[in-house]
Amino acid sequence: MSTPQGDMPSRAQTAPLGSGRYRFMVFLVLVALTALVGRIVDLHVIDRLFLQGQGDARTLRVETIDAHRGMITGRHGDPLAISTPVVSLWANPQELPEDGVQRMLLAKALDMSPEKLDERIERYADREFMYLRRRMTPDDAQPVLALKVPGVYEQHEYKRYYPSGEVAAQLVGVTNVDDRGQEGIELAYNGFLAGQPGKRRVIKDRKGRLVRDLHLIKEAKPGGNLTLAVDLRLQYMAYRELKAVVDEHDADGGTLVMMDARSGEVLAMTNLPSYNPNNRAEIDTNGLRNQAVTDTFEPGSVMKPLAMSAALETAQFTPQRVIDTAPGYMRLDNYTIRDFRNYEELSLAGILLHSSNVGMSRVALQLPEDAIWNRYHDLGLGQAPGTGFPGEATGSLPTPFGWSDSKRASMSYGYGIAVSAMQLASAYTAIANDGKRLPPALLKQPDPPEGQQVMSPQVANDLLQMLEAIVQPGAGGSRAAVPGYRVAGKTGTVRKVTRSGYQQSAYRSLFAGIAPVSDPRIVTVVMVDNPKKGDYYGGLVAAPVFSRVVGKALRLLDVLPDKQEAME
Structure with a gap:
């Protein structure tokens, strides 16, 4: 059976519609391809550097x-x-x-x-x-x-x-x-x-x-x-002995500096209070300061040998020169200067032995106005030590212009000036090193420094003999003696000073010494701050620490004994 012709579309009727769709689809594909190619060109050519940078920023890191x-x-x-x-x-x-x-x-x-x-x-x-x-x-x-x-x-x-x-x-x-x-x-x-x-x-x-x-x-x-120059064996020993005396006397703190008398290297430097640097959570800020370098104090009688060196340099004074200290006190500019008792006539060596303030004042007043100031300045006081340590103190050394007699006198026995323990130890190296002061060194030195000649070798030797007498039995510094070794040194006891003035019952106990006398190897300064229990005199509090620390140090350093009875 055949289908009627009117029911079926002819080729002529369908061809135009199919051709139009085809061309439209081809057009869409071409547009898409063009857009894609354009985007590719945009990404790989135009925006390439930007996109690469953005990608690297998200993946590459320095x-x-x-x-x-x-x-x-x-x-x-x-x-x-x-x-x-x-x-x-x-x-x-x-x-x-x-x-x-x-x-x-x-x-x-x-x-x-x-x-x-x-x-x-x-x-x-x-x-x-x-x-x-x-x-x-x-x-x-x-x-x-x-x-x-x-x-x-x-x-x-x-x-x-x-x-x-x-x-x-x-x-x-x-x-x-x-x-x-x-x-x-x-x-x-x-x-x-x-x-x-x-x-x-x-x-x-x-x-x-x-x-x-x-x-x-x-x-x-x-x-x-x-x-560093520090010897850890001596450091441990110094810390232990200083802590023991601070605890024994219920003191506020203390400082010890030990220097090599030949090189100026700091072999031990310890302070109390201290802190544990391995436990930052519980660090006591009061213990952060290296007081031996950053803190200053009036040194008192330990300055008398240094002031005496200025007198010994002149022709009018010798260790045997006699000074009348009677009646044991003197008035200067409405101030009264006193000794422990009336020592009457004393040689210059006797003035140091008995620590006579009156004797030192009368010596100082016979010197040129700037003589003691010049000696202190040559010894490094009032100046930065030059170690490079943060916050190192310069101390206080007032200029010598228009001084009253009382000012000149008080400086001769260690009042009216301020020094750090390290400055004081450095000054004592001049006595131990034939008159040459050695600057303190915190780093180990390849070669010993030349030093600065601040006093004659004869004066330095005279002072050593005079200071050795202070450590003999019955003298004020006898507790600083070291068995088997000759020791020289000076005690000091000074009132603490605050903004309100000198304290009536707060002291600093000091001892500065040298050992052995025959061939000095060690200079050590000990300061105990405000001992509140028992004694407070330098000869009773600080001197025994010197004895224990220096005695052990000399043995650790293999220094031969030089005391006569020890060698017989």
């Missing part, structure tokens, strides 16, 4: 390579400050899970309460970085990393450790949490110790995880090592 901080050691290589590898944990708060169980486990591993962790995360919620714990040992950090909590990462750093603890704390100093020097030698030589950080280019994913280490841009340069 990381800092921490430089290993240099080591600080004592003169014999004993470590005083070293850097050890540690791990700091940080997190991206926006990646941390909301799951309470995971957060509780993380808080437990970090040794903090879940509430504290949640509070910290909330505080940094709009940031991409926060520290969880800094400077953990690798062993302590491992349990946290083992949890594999999303958003928790590690950062390798260095932590400063101080093996000697509080014994050398004020001298060595301390670094902050970023390993930058904050006090002491750590601060003074921070640039040398810190070194120079390096840089490397790496690829990281969007979560900050390392994908590939590309190449080194700049190699890290480790910090330099420093060797």
Whole structure:
């Protein structure tokens, strides 16, 4: 059966419609291809550099390579400050899970309460970085990393450790949490110790995880090592003995400085109160200062030998020259200067032996107005010691113009001026070193310095003999004696002065000495601040510390005994 012709469309009727659709589809494909090609050209040619930069910014990173901080050691290589590898944990708060169980486990591993962790995360919620714990040992950090909590990462750093603890704390100093020097030698030589950080280019994913280490841009340069002059054996011993006397007399604190009489190197320098630099959370700010360098005080009678040296340089004074000190006091400018008792006539050696203020005043008034000031200045007083230690004190040495008689007199027995313990020890090196003063040195010296000739060798030798008599049995400094060795030294007891004036019941006890007399090797200054229990005189409080510390030091340094009865 055939279909009626009117029911079927003809080829002529369908061809135009099919051809139009085809052309339309081809047009759409061509437009799409053109757009695609244009986009490809745009991405690969026009926007290529921009897009590549954006991609690199999200994947390429330049990381800092921490430089290993240099080591600080004592003169014999004993470590005083070293850097050890540690791990700091940080997190991206926006990646941390909301799951309470995971957060509780993380808080437990970090040794903090879940509430504290949640509070910290909330505080940094709009940031991409926060520290969880800094400077953990690798062993302590491992349990946290083992949890594999999303958003928790590690950062390798260095932590400063101080093996000697509080014994050398004020001298060595301390670094902050970023390993930058904050006090002491750590601060003074921070640039040398810190070194120079390096840089490397790496690829990281969007979560900050390392994908590939590309190449080194700049190699890290480790910090330099420093060797201090301090002998750690003597430092421990000095700290122990100073702490014992401070505790025994319930004193506010104390200072001890031991210098090499041949080189000026500081073999021991200790202060109380002190602090433990390994426990920054409990650092007592009162113990931060290196008082031996930064604090000054009126030295009192320990200055008498130095003032006496100015008189001995003149032709009119010899150690045997007699001065009348009767009746044991004198009036100058409405001030009364007193001795412990009326010593009547005393030689210059006797004035030092009995520590006569009247005798020293009468000697001083016979000298030119600026004679004692010039001697003190030549000995380094009133000037920075030049060690480079942060905050080193210059002290106080008033200019010698228009001085009254009472001012000239008081300076001769150590009042009206201020010195640091290190300045005082440096001044005494002139007596121990044939008249040459040696500047103090905190770093080990390759060669001993020449020193400055501030008094004649004869005067220095005369003073040594005069000071040796003060340490003989029955004399004021007898408790500074060291069995087997000849010792020279001077005691001092001075009232503490505050803004309101001299205190009636607060003192500083001092002893400055040299040993052995036959060939001086050590100069030591001891100061005990405000002993409140028992005695307070320098000969009774500070002198015994000198005896114990110097006696052990001489044996440790293998110095042969020079006392006659010890060699027979």
